[in-house]
Amino acid sequence: xxxxxxxxxxxxxxxxxxxxxxxxxxxxxxxxxxxxxxxxxxxxxxxxxxxxxxxxxxxxxxxxxxxxxxxxxxxxxxxxxxxxxxxxxxxxxxxxxxxxxxxxxxxxxxxxxxxxxxxxxxxxxxxxxxxxxxxxxxxxxxxxxxxxxxxxxxxxxxxxxxxxxxxxxxxxxxxxxxxxxxxxxxxxxxxxxxxxxxxxxxxxxxxxxxxxxxxxxxxxxxxxxxxxxxxxxxxxxxxxxxxxxxxxxxxxxxx
Numbered sequence: 001x002x003x004x005x006x007x008x009x010x011x012x013x014x015x016x017x018x019x020x021x022x023x024x025x026x027x028x029x030x031x032x033x034x035x036x037x038x039x040x041x042x043x044x045x046x047x048x049x050x051x052x053x054x055x056x057x058x059x060x061x062x063x064x065x066x067x068x069x070x071x072x073x074x075x076x077x078x079x080x081x082x083x084x085x086x087x088x089x090x091x092x093x094x095x096x097x098x099x100x101x102x103x104x105x106x107x108x109x110x111x112x113x114x115x116x117x118x119x120x121x122x123x124x125x126x127x128x129x130x131x132x133x134x135x136x137x138x139x140x141x142x143x144x145x146x147x148x149x150x151x152x153x154x155x156x157x158x159x160x161x162x163x164x165x166x167x168x169x170x171x172x173x174x175x176x177x178x179x180x181x182x183x184x185x186x187x188x189x190x191x192x193x194x195x196x197x198x199x200x201x202x203x204x205x206x207x208x209x210x211x212x213x214x215x216x217x218x219x220x221x222x223x224x225x226x227x228x229x230x231x232x233x234x235x236x237x238x239x240x241x242x243x244x245x246x247x248x249x250x251x252x253x254x255x
Contacts, residue, residue: 024056044230050179057080067225068246072145072185073097075219075230075248080105083181091129091172093145098122110159129168130158134175137253142176143183145170145245149198165199169209178255182213188220188239188247202237206249221246 008077030045032052039047073096080088080101087106090098098109101123108116110127115126127133129144150156152164161167176182185199194200207215220234222245230248231238239247 004171008253014131020057025054027059028054028056051193053180064226067221068095068146068187069096071221071225072246073229074098074250075145076145076185077101079183079217080143081252082139083141085181088141088143088227089139091127091132091142091144092147093143097143098124098179112156128158129171130161130164132171132175136174137177137180138178139175142172142180145185146174148172148184149186149201153193153196153198155196161232166209173210173212176213176251176253178253180253181216182249182251182253184249184251186247187219188245189242190240201247202243203236203247206247210249210251213253215249217248217250219248221248235244 004174022184036047038228039045050117059134073094076097076098084091085105088109089108089110090101090180092111095115096110099117099119101107102119106122107122109117109122110132111122111124112126112128113123114126125133129147145186146240148165148168151158152161153167154160158164166205172182172184186200186206188203188206189200192200203218217232218239220238220242221232222228222231222238223243225245239245
């Protein structure tokens with residue numbers, strides 16, 4: 001019964017998508033004709049068919065966005081600003097985070113696939129999360145956001161290793177300095193692997209992985225974040241109720 005309902009639901013979604021495409025194309029064609037008829041040659045713009053781009057379905061009532069990738073960097077920037085380190089080290093998080101943060105705090109960014117990103121206040125280098133180029137206890141301000149869940153799945157050209165994420169976690173624990181801070185984010189809910197996209201962890205798993213650190217804050221980007229935003233100071237119960245949430249962990253290492 002459930003399976004049949006899901007099949008019908010997917011079929012209805014597909015039919016609705018096709019319907020939306022047809023309506024959007026008709027609207028586009030009408031707008032294109034209207035715009036071209038009213039375009040003044042005095043403006044100096046050329047409008048040729050080879051330059052036409054058909055962008056559909058963006059005339060929504062509100063601006064849509066990926067809640068995970070908008071909210072988690074926004075959360076992390078606010079924490080780093082509060083910590084106010086001399087230098088912040090980021091391991092393979094979204095480039096938006098490091099590039100924005102570098103406007104007011106020097107940032108060193110490391111990635112398995114180094115980014116040719118050139119900005120003042122930002123240093124971009126190659127780095128392997130399973131073998132970080134730092135001495136034990138040497139990094140005072142560290143982040144690894146929405147990254148560890150990919151390690152060992154081969155998605156980004158890294159070696160296949162079912163325990164690659166655990167090696168990465170061990171490296172983060174190793175390099176974090178006494179009195180240092182770690183910002184960590186991963187998909188959270190009921191533990192499972194969606195090969196080769198990512199893993200999803202439970203709150204309990206993450207707390208066990210970083211059992212030697214102190215949790216300063218746990219916040220959550222829930223499944224319905226488009227309505228709620230971030231849940232600050234969330235609970236384990238909140239986390240366990242998610243299908244594909246994003247757990248935001250601020251850890252510190254006491255000396």
